[in-house]
Amino acid sequence: MVEPMARQKQNYLDFIPCRNPSFSWEKGEDGMVTVTVVHTGFFDRIAQFLGRPKQSRIALDRYGSFVWEMIDGERSVYAISEAVREQFGEQAEPLLPRLIRYFEILREHRFIDWDEKREGIRR
Numbered sequence: 647m648v649e650p651m652a653r654q655k656q657n658y659l660d661f662i663p664c665r666n667p668s669f670s671w672e673k674g675e676d677g678m679v680t681v682t683v684v685h686t687g688f689f690d691r692i693a694q695f696l697g698r699p700k701q702s703r704i705a706l707d708r709y710g711s712f713v714w715e716m717i718d719g720e721r722s723v724y725a726i727s728e729a730v731r732e733q734f735g736e737q738a739e740p741l742l743p744r745l746i747r748y749f750e751i752l753r754e755h756r757f758i759d760w761d762e763k764r765e766g767i768r769r
Contacts, residue, residue: 658746659724662761663717669757671714679711680704681757709738713748719761723749 665671671681681704706714712733716726727745730738738744752758 659722659727659742661723661749662719662721663723663726663749663752663758664719664761665714665717665758666756673711673715677711678708679706679714681706681714709734710748713745717758 669681669683671679673679683702683704709730713726713730716729721729723745727741730745731741749758753760
């Protein structure tokens, strides 16, 4: 199925990521970010009965931590990519494919979403 023309012209770099306020996070003394995921669903409760913890702590690496802090609901993916390039230089390459995949993973796990106020962004 072919998407409508409006969607075909969207540029991922124009998207504005927003953190999901349902997840708490903290920055450690080492500058690394840890995101806390609380398991509250029905199947989570069953798993907890079998020994799964009530929450998981997801530790981000230095690149992920830097990007996480840049997500403010104002900066576009492009603006964040430029900040990553400035901070890490060649170490971040291939920057755009890696960054876009990182945002896809964050969205798949509901850590982020795209700014609803922007027209034409697929949800």
